Amino acid sequence: MVDTVQRIVIAGGGTAGWMTAAALSQIMGEQLSLTLIESEEIGSVGVGEATIPMIAHFNALLRLDENDFLRETKGTIKLGIAFEGWRHEGHSYMHAFGTLGRDLGSVPFHHYWLQAHLEGQDDDLWAYSLNERAAYANRFAPLNQIPNTPLPGIPYAYHFDASLYALYLRRLAEAKGARRIEGRIRDIALHAETGHVTRLSLEDGQQVEGDLFIDCSGFRGLLIEGALKTGFESWKHLLPCDRAYAVPCESVSPLTPYTRSIAREAGWQWRIPLQHRTGNGYVFCSDHISEDEAATRLLSRLDGQALADPRLIRFETGRRRLQWNGNVIALGLSSGFIEPLESTSIHLIQSGIARLITLFPHRGFDPAVVGEYNRQSALEFELIRDFIVLHYHANERHGEAFWDQVRHMPIPEALAHKMALFRACGLIQPNPNDLFQLPAWLQVMVGQNVCPAAAHPFVAAVPNAARQDYLANLRTIIGRTADGLPTHDAYIAQHCCAV
Numbered sequence: 001m002v003d004t005v006q007r008i009v010i011a012g013g014g015t016a017g018w019m020t021a022a023a024l025s026q027i028m029g030e031q032l033s034l035t036l037i038e039s040e041e042i043g044s045v046g047v048g049e050a051t052i053p054m055i056a057h058f059n060a061l062l063r064l065d066e067n068d069f070l071r072e073t074k075g076t077i078k079l080g081i082a083f084e085g086w087r088h089e090g091h092s093y094m095h096a097f098g099t100l101g102r103d104l105g106s107v108p109f110h111h112y113w114l115q116a117h118l119e120g121q122d123d124d125l126w127a128y129s130l131n132e133r134a135a136y137a138n139r140f141a142p143l144n145q146i147p148n149t150p151l152p153g154i155p156y157a158y159h160f161d162a163s164l165y166a167l168y169l170r171r172l173a174e175a176k177g178a179r180r181i182e183g184r185i186r187d188i189a190l191h192a193e194t195g196h197v198t199r200l201s202l203e204d205g206q207q208v209e210g211d212l213f214i215d216c217s218g219f220r221g222l223l224i225e226g227a228l229k230t231g232f233e234s235w236k237h238l239l240p241c242d243r244a245y246a247v248p249c250e251s252v253s254p255l256t257p258y259t260r261s262i263a264r265e266a267g268w269q270w271r272i273p274l275q276h277r278t279g280n281g282y283v284f285c286s287d288h289i290s291e292d293e294a295a296t297r298l299l300s301r302l303d304g305q306a307l308a309d310p311r312l313i314r315f316e317t318g319r320r321r322l323q324w325n326g327n328v329i330a331l332g333l334s335s336g337f338i339e340p341l342e343s344t345s346i347h348l349i350q351s352g353i354a355r356l357i358t359l360f361p362h363r364g365f366d367p368a369v370v371g372e373y374n375r376q377s378a379l380e381f382e383l384i385r386d387f388i389v390l391h392y393h394a395n396e397r398h399g400e401a402f403w404d405q406v407r408h409m410p411i412p413e414a415l416a417h418k419m420a421l422f423r424a425c426g427l428i429q430p431n432p433n434d435l436f437q438l439p440a441w442l443q444v445m446v447g448q449n450v451c452p453a454a455a456h457p458f459v460a461a462v463p464n465a466a467r468q469d470y471l472a473n474l475r476t477i478i479g480r481t482a483d484g485l486p487t488h489d490a491y492i493a494q495h496c497c498a499v
Helices: 014-032 056-061 067-072 109-118 130-136 162-175 222-227 293-300 347-357 367-393 399-406 413-425 440-449 457-461 464-483 487-497
Strands: 008-012 035-037 075-078 080-084 091-096 143-145 152-154 157-158 177-183 185-191 197-202 206-211 210-215 230-232 243-249 259-264 266-271 278-284 312-316 319-322 328-330
Touching: 008 014, 008 197, 008 206, 014 035, 014 056, 014 162, 056 067, 056 157, 056 347, 067 157, 067 162, 067 487, 080 130, 091 130, 091 440, 109 210, 109 457, 130 152, 130 464, 152 177, 157 266, 157 278, 162 177, 185 222, 222 328, 243 293, 347 367, 367 399, 367 413, 367 440, 413 440
Parallel strands: 008 035, 008 210, 035 177, 080 259, 210 328
Antiparallel strands: 075 157, 080 091, 143 152, 185 197, 197 206, 230 319, 243 278, 243 312, 259 266, 266 278
């Protein structure tokens, strides 16, 4: 058995591998020997170009300069995701980052909006979202708080070229002492008694020994599945899309500071604006459309000239039964996959790294520590899964085979409970460990017409005129603030434009 973990071997590069190498080399430096094995002959999926605001914490851990990071990755700003056609054709809403309105007393803000809505007032929920107002106006500037008010400012994430991000992090990791080995893994040696991985043999004859192995080998799960036979829990019955085409196209103006997710006949299409190109893709269910037809339709719907042939990605939604098995931890696609509808792929890498740092096995592999890592990982995956399922289940696209299927499918009990609570009285109580909290659940449920029957009764304690003034004042402040921001294009050009 290993007494102390000193030699870490990362199997695979790409975004997952180099995020892991950069973080561990930054935190632990020369305390550990860190080796990453990757082959230039094996491409990475590398289409994860949209993120959520937590990525800023990871970049801060690495002490990255934001403007330099955006220049090097040809990045842009993301204020939220526009969902077009998800409720029904012609309807759209945004899952915008940040809060909506401001709570009053002990009652969440949305109950005051809801009461007005139930009384028949035509009051747009998103008039109380600074991020949504700014996004659709193509405006952005960093803002921690709206001046002279208690209202928060603009939380934001990024769109960036994932392959350039991996290269950027590689330079940082190697400067901190991480060692890269070019090569393909030919054989994986296991300890006769413990079953732990002891050595990786490469095709050129190199032998790489380690104490802890991080599997970043993508869908193959070369170590976690290929060697250890960990097993996979499929969620295809809940999220039946199993294919995606990805293709870049020429960039067009303006550079919109939000991702677009457009419902299509058998899935959905993404649009992600970068400085040098636009990323596009079609996530679809192969039971409802052929691969050839999906590629043809994607190409016909681009808003610029395609810069490459569409690349097909086959996948199955689900997770490894254990993401830490023996002395192997799976990160990235080797740990599982949830389609990128809410831009969670890079976040799941980030949270797995944070969990590893918290539960790092300095003195060997204690079952309690391994079990806690797996418990937290499983819960995180399942909570994100349920939020994604909500988008599909709560649709009104009647008469379309794919959308009828996902609307009528059985859903997880926890999700059904959340929806029932909201329909009954507007109550939203996410799990404390849920990545998506009240503002996210609120926007998707309201956006897709999951409607409460009543608002909180305490709202009635506030006179109607006072409630109306309160709402009108919020709308005015948020609208005026959004209108006063510079354009997103101007911000990028001034601060972080790639040469």
